Ligand code: FES
């Protein structure tokens with residue numbers, strides 16, 4: 001069986017798995033990292049959103065063979081370490097604003113939010129209300145309003 005190596009939450013990992021297995025299942029079923037959630041498996045719901053080299057990616061659509069040894073995959077479990085804190089400021093804002101309801105979509109929402117803030121910052125911008133239309137992560141509980149408030153409050157804190 002082919003071997004695949006990449007960096008997961010700061011640590012190099014190697015898995016023996018067929019090339020076409022999606023990264024979401026490698027993380028969840030083989031490596032036991034269950035923060036990224038399964039919703040559709042089609043790149044639609046965004047529940048699996050994680051970072052690959054700092055960009056938000058729907059890892060349900062990424063065959064493990066596409067991941068290179070130097071690629072850095074970050075899930076919600078590894079997010080605090082990216083800022084050297086116990087909780088990333090975006091996670092703290094989520095708590096402060098009492099964002100989650102059932103919670104299922106929330107890891108993906110937070111990872112998408114952090115990537116969005118960093119992308120805007122790289123372009124010398126801050127996010128405003130109009131930018132939130134770009135968020136495609138589905139929340140069946142309808143927590144969108146609190147998500148926006150949390151992002152607005154956290155975006156200058158990391
Ligand atoms: S599980 Fe729905 S986009 Fe990945």
Ligand code: FES
Nearest residue numbers: 102103139140141
């Ligand atoms: S909090 Fe329930 S799906 Fe988003």
